[in-house]
Amino acid sequence: MDLIKTIGLEKIYRNDDVETRALDGIDLDIKEGEFVAIMGPSGSGKSTLMQVLGCLDRPTGGKYFFEGKELDTYTDNELAKIRNEKIGFVFQAFNLLPRLSVLENVAMPLMYRGTPEKQRKEKALEMINMVGLSDRVDYHTSRLSGGQKQRVAIARALVNEPKIIFADEPTGNLDSKSGGVVLDFLQKLNNEGHTIVVVTHELYVAQSAKRILHIVDGKLDSDKLVEKRRVIAEEGFLK
């Protein structure tokens, strides 16, 4: 069964009678365990696609099935629950809360899930350990470097053991070394069976995925498997 399936997915913004077709009939499916890169120039609709797939936004047309169920019928609260339990996000701007500690940032999805404090802490510490920031647990995230911040974000995305991780330009704000570390993480997670969708406009990022979707003007332009996949752990990350 497909984890994600869309049929004729549309997202149309209307602004003073000007119609913008951000998504213009997209059919795609993503199976569990895939590593998909969504590519396209800016304004192509790739971010909109990620937002709709990530249940942050609702499509204006077409159908979207998540785990076989159509999302159209879901209430806002049900969507929040799906985002909380089934989806992890990694953003270009990290989006950590600067006044909270690393631990509190990572544990936040667990807080909204209602997990008791003790288990929350255990789980969050496990994730922080995994991204190699055990010595920064109590740091305010504002004191971390960009690469460290993105690793905290990855730990946070994983803490609820989601079905799928959406990463929107995860290396966009990082230098090549930190970016390499982040991509390496995503590849390792994929190897462990996590489904990952990366949105990027950079080919060298997309080539670390297994499959590349090209979006142009809100339409799916191409859908190819990566022939020469870059494995970051072997060759390092070079722009």
Next chain:
Amino acid sequence: MLLTDLLKTAFRGISTHKSRMVLTILGIVIGITSIMAIMSVGKSAEQLILGEIQKLGSNNVFILPGKEPKGPTDAAGSLINDSIKQKDIDDLSKSSNVPGATNIIPYAFGSVASSFESNIYEGMVIGSTEYSQKNFDLKIEEGRYYDQYDVDSKSSVAVIGTEVKKELFGNDDSIGKRIKVNNRPFQVIGVLKKEGAGSFINFNQAVLAPYTSIQQDVLGIKYFQRVTVETKSIEEIPGVIKDIETLLRNNHDISDTEEDDFYIQTQENIANSVKSVTGILTVLLSSVAAISLIVGGVGIMNIMFVSVTERTREIGLRKSLGATNKNILTQFLYEALMLTLSGGIIGVIFGFLLSWGLSWAAQKFADIDFPLVFSIQGLILGVVVSAGIGIVFGIFPAHQASKKSPVEALRDEQ
């Protein structure tokens, strides 16, 4: 989401901008402080006055000339009425007319200049009978009070208060000296003990003499401004009032009670009217303070709107991590609540300190034995009202925050 998490999250939210939040809750603090102080001081004043009324004696009935005043501004009307005359006093004094009464004590008084040699003192001169001493519980420092003989024989003798003595005689002896009251000679026979301030009548500043020698010769009047009727017991009061009314209406040719040219007070109905006056004053002043609360609430709402706008991105992030609309709504509502409640609690404490300070100052500087009453209603009101303001003025910004779409919120550039 757990309650402790909500509280923690909300607390984090408001502690980010400490000085801003302190300024924001100032309006609430001022409002609650004022209400607390007004209610406490109002209660204290009421107790003080009621205490004074207690001193009037629960067995006493007071006859006053004129129509019963219906409001505070009406009071002056009764002073210029001259309906109660010597004949009324004589008739009232006959025990067959008012069997429940033990003593009839008439009062005639006025503000008059007294002098000794070149010293002049302008003060209250009170003419009455010898029973007035016991009725007002007056203590003698030296000399004696005037007696029945002095009253019957129209003796020109006077008992003076401590301030009168000090002004006229300084530290010299005053007993036996002749002073002039409105240019008529009076012999000083006694000096009163010093009394605390805050009584209805300041006897420290008074000259007391038999009414027979004061009423016509000094004050130039033929009526009494007040008559105190002592009764045998509280149970006698209703009967005594009836007897007095019957007698005075008969004497004054009054057939319609609407035409009464006198009215009767008891300790109880004086106390009731005082309570209603202080009650009205407290409500009135509190409503003024309530305006400050509304202004404070609008301030909170304003800053919460600013906060929601500033934290658009945080809201989006929280939503992307699984926060529901309700989670966001409660977070911001709790922030507003925490602000107003802390303002309320600070206000309650300040209000208590303020009323404590006022009662201390009243005792220290004005020599008024002002009791400190901590108004429990004020405390409850302060907390409940501030919480209410938090909810009322916090709900709109919180609602706005909860309705933000996660996409819009995340897109927001900081």
